Amino acid sequence: CSSTKDDVLDTTPADQLYNEGLINLEAGKRAEAAKKFEDVDRLHPYSTYGKKAVLMQAYTQFQRGSYTDAIQAAQRFVTMYPTSPDAAYAQYLVAESYYRQIPEVSRDQQRTNSALEAYAELIQKYPTSPYAEDGRKKILLVKDQLAGKEMDVGRFYLSKHQYLAAINRFKSVVSDYQTTRHVEEALARLVECYYALGIVPEAKTAAAVLGHNFPESPWYKDSYALLAKGGYEPGEDTGSWISKAFVNVKLF
Amino acid sequence: VDPALFGASIAHAESSIVVRGNKRIEAETIRSYVAGKGRSAADVDAGLKALYATNLFSDVKIASEGGTLVITVVEAPQINKVVFEGNKRLTDEQLGSVIQIKSRGFMSKASVQSDVQRLLEAYRRNGRYRAQVEAKVISLADNRVNLVYEIDEGDKTAVTRIGFVGNHAYSAGRLRDVVKTRETGLLGWLRSTDTYDPERLQSDQDLIRKFYMKNGYADFRIVSATADLDRERNVFFVSFTIDEGDQYSFGDIDVQTSLAGLDQAKLARVVGTKSGNTYSSDDVEKTMEALTYEATQAGYAFATVRPRAVRDYATHKISITYYVEEGARVYVERINVRGNDRTRDYVVRREMDMSEGDAYNKALVSKAERRLNRLGYFKSVKLNTEQGSSPDRVVVNIDVEEQSTGEIGFGAGYSTTDGVLGDVSFSEKNFLGRGQFIKASVQLGQKQRGWGFSFTEPYFLGYRISAGFDVYQKQYLENDYRNYEQRDTGGTLRFGLPITENLTFGVNYTINDQRIKLNATQANDNYSDGEASLAYKRYVCPSYQPGNSAACGNWSRTRLTSAPGYSLVYNSLDSLQFPRDGAYAKFTQEFAGAGGDARFVRTTFDARYYREIWADWGIIGMARVKGGNITGIGESVELFDNFFLGGETIRGFAPQGIGPRDQSVSGTGYKLNESLGAKNYVAGTLEATMPFPGTPEEFGLYVSTFADAGLAWGVDSKSLPKKGTYGSGSSAVTFNYVDDMALRSSVGAGLVWRSPFGPLRADFAIPLSKSKYDQTQYFRFSGGTTF
């Protein structure tokens, strides 16, 4: 069969192909570089270059911004060489590729969740790798985005005066995403929801916890003003779930 | 698991695990899949499975030789290239997407066999039952292989005949239109549905069952659906054996409810299944939904409806009792919107009246599904529920699949009045995912030019009010039916306020600058090269006298009309593009006079009713009545504010062909015959449309027969010159006009093609009765959307 003839003859040695890839990469010709690394991987899988080529392929695709190919190559590297020193970097590339595709909060956050899982796997499998540190930081940012999604829907229900639906959304932010920037607003929105419903003890507690943890926050000032207008001071009803949720969290 | 602990156990196990036979995969990689586990048979087996799961190995053996664990592996060869040979009908990409193991993947005997099956399945799906696929492995240096699939597609196995056994009520031809599988024939090369596809045959059976159930055959069942392959002639014979049973009609219908406070009469009114009508499972389902909705409106959030049918075999009647009861107390814990890569979350969520934390309400879920489909942003909308965090909690998932809602359209058309017409338009129904609509278009044509831009926000300020504006310019050059040039430039600001699901009240404000211009040959007092009516000339230049047109300058007049107005639209059509059932009625009034030069009240109404009059042949009947009136406020109605009516209202007549006409005679005996427009008109149409016999439904070719009739009358004499002779010699003209209440009517037939850019129509009509002066036109061609 004719079609495979051209490959068999292609006996350029692995290192030469690999170096051509590197040269292309330096020259910024990423598409050709990716092609070269792919050839090395295909023609010389068992050479030391074969292994490096898979990683370089993932790196080049990532630089070009074609994230799906980057994820595929990096995932293959992690499966084949889980214990290699570069495996952490490959896993990091998978996570970064998802991270770069995170859409704006009012859209489907499926890629945000994939990014979270990939970073979590990075930290769990390679806790001591140099990328684990950035992984932990990125997890905070990804969680911030997921919290932003909950807030976005919460505000939708608040604007429609559906206080129950809003409370449960803001509550999930306070319980599951305490370390994100949205927790301040979530608490302030809870003050609004409970106050609109007339359940003043919960409103006061939410405002008190907000004040206690974020005294300078503009959200606290607004909540305080809201309660003061209605004649109530923010006193912490320690029985309420909000203060319970914050007891074991050492904030600032 | 604390990673530190994990590390230690590896060291201990390290010495006692030996790996043999690995080439590319390092030993410690293989160890990592087995280490950290005990030595029992189960652990070893788990390790074995883990290694196989990576599908990096074609063979793995784990044995313990005196304390040390020996793992011997044979690495699966790596695939250098996957090649398809001999495939014509299916391209390499299509086949590539079907198989699992790709270039640079690892090959095992089992995975190759399953890929061969996948390729055969793909060919069977395309109706090629004779296809053969053979996998050839060519080994290359250091454990690499090339994988070649040699394919012999064999020619198409088409379905030549679809037969029915046991069909008495409906002819085989009618049932063939119900199913999707088609018989091959002249157009076989074009179609893909004339091949045998088991899945499609399965859905065909449901289609037939639904069709019969809709028409009263409650006992209907499909005895068998077989597809016999005739190997020699490489064709399929599909045959459905069915048992129709008797046709039933509804017996007595009753609604029972144990829920106090539910008004029995109100429930009965909502029931769609009337006793005496033929039984239809669709109507039963619609009634159940309506009853659920009524009960939830009355406060029973958990109401469910359970129908119980009693069949009377003698009289072929089915009596149904609907039990409206308290259902399971289930709450919605969370509503997830998924798949919206472009549409924003609130654009989907706002169509659902049920919020999180509410009682689960089936009627509101199906209402939301209908609304989301009607938006037109999604290819498919699926609402499904899954178990929530506790038994009485469910999670509702709204899975949407977006479709491209932006269109860049290049239209070329021909209309008998304005000649060749070019049109470039860009429109986006879901602008930036906010559900907003924008459209920009430019028209270039021999006799018609213009541009337009419009924008609509469906949820203005969070209310379900659609607010929008249009800006446009339209220029109509002079043609054989229009003896003047007209240019309209203007804009509209509009708000749509839905009163109920079907009734919408609209408020709008329009400002329009209209310029009417007569070109040189129409106003040079020389009747031989065609001259405009004296009425037109006086409109443009009131001081005109035949012979001296000095004061008339360039014969053009511009008037500004500034008119707020309102509209009421009732729309219960099942589809806007191609209605089969339902009614559409529109009533509008404009009050020109808020500034501007014109003062009038213009009223129009247009009511259409569609009904499938003979379901068997898909004949759709349409009855239509429309009319209009324009009345001056404190002044007479100017000539060019009248309705200029013709073929677009009553077919068989030329554009501007009906209504009051100028009948002046010039000094040289030249007879003028131009329309002066009408202040009032009323017209009616009766039309029946059916699919063009013999052509497949996906062509969208329809034939229609119709009868039109109507009147157009009334013109303000004060805004016309007095009858009589003006001027002298060759430029003199005796102005006269006719305005009668003659009934115009016509009958005819039309061909409709539902093309991708809207329905195109060609109508042929013969006027039966007309006023002596009307201008007729038997053939008319028009295109573009009708609503």
Place this chain on the structure above:
Amino acid sequence: CSEAYDHGYVASDNAVGQIQVGASREQVLLVLGSPSTTATVGGEAFYYISQHTERMVAFLNQSVTDQKVLAVYFDDKARVKEIGNYGLQDGKVFDFIARKTRTGGADYGLLSQILKAGPANPFTK
């Protein structure tokens, strides 16, 4: 032609009356069902929030016509300590804070949507 909706918890007619001070958490769950939202991590208080809304005309939003909150507070031995009822009249009316916490993520520009490219992301090829 006005439409009516019942949001949140739907009290089955006589259930509310059966809850007395001292009842156990399980009894409350049995009689009233699981709460719309719980107020403490450990279940210190159950809130049963229900709301009745009406919409006179299709284009208006649903307006709240009735709002009831049944609050059941528990002591540390998970016994009903106190029962509170809040009605529509307790609710306060005020403007919600307009400010929003900023969030990131790739957004669509006009061009990227028309040309069907992915969200406006500099790296997409």
